[in-house]
Amino acid sequence: MNMEDGLVEKQKDYIAYADVCFREFGDRVLHWTTFNEANIFALGGYDFGLSAPGRCSYPFGAVNCTKGDSTSEPYIVAHHLLLAHASTVRLYRKIYKAMQHGFVGINLFAYWYEPHTNTIEDVKATQRAHEFYVGW
Structure with missing residues (x-):
């Protein structure tokens, strides 16, 4: 089994798990978070190697x-996190939202960047950095 196959199973x-949580706690929870700091999980665990x-x-x-x-694993992991998030939202809306x-x-963990100067290059670099970290 390759990494991507394993991630599909983990999504399921x-x-x-989310279905159980919605069913058992939905009468008491109004605001749900699927993943906390998902970008840090993908980068820390699969790019920098500093976390699991x-x-x-x-x-x-x-x-x-x-x-x-x-060069590839953080993007694959982020892709599958977003797919799991979207499927979880879809599940909630279909079965639980009306009740x-x-x-x-x-x-997401939000970094903030400012351009070093007002040159087009620095402004565009700042925009790319924002998109990379928060443009999920």
């Missing part, structure tokens, strides 16, 4: 990081 498990599962590759990751591929009247969202 996550949606089943500690995957990364040179030159992006931590010292002595030999397992992983920092519970709640809301489902996702939390």
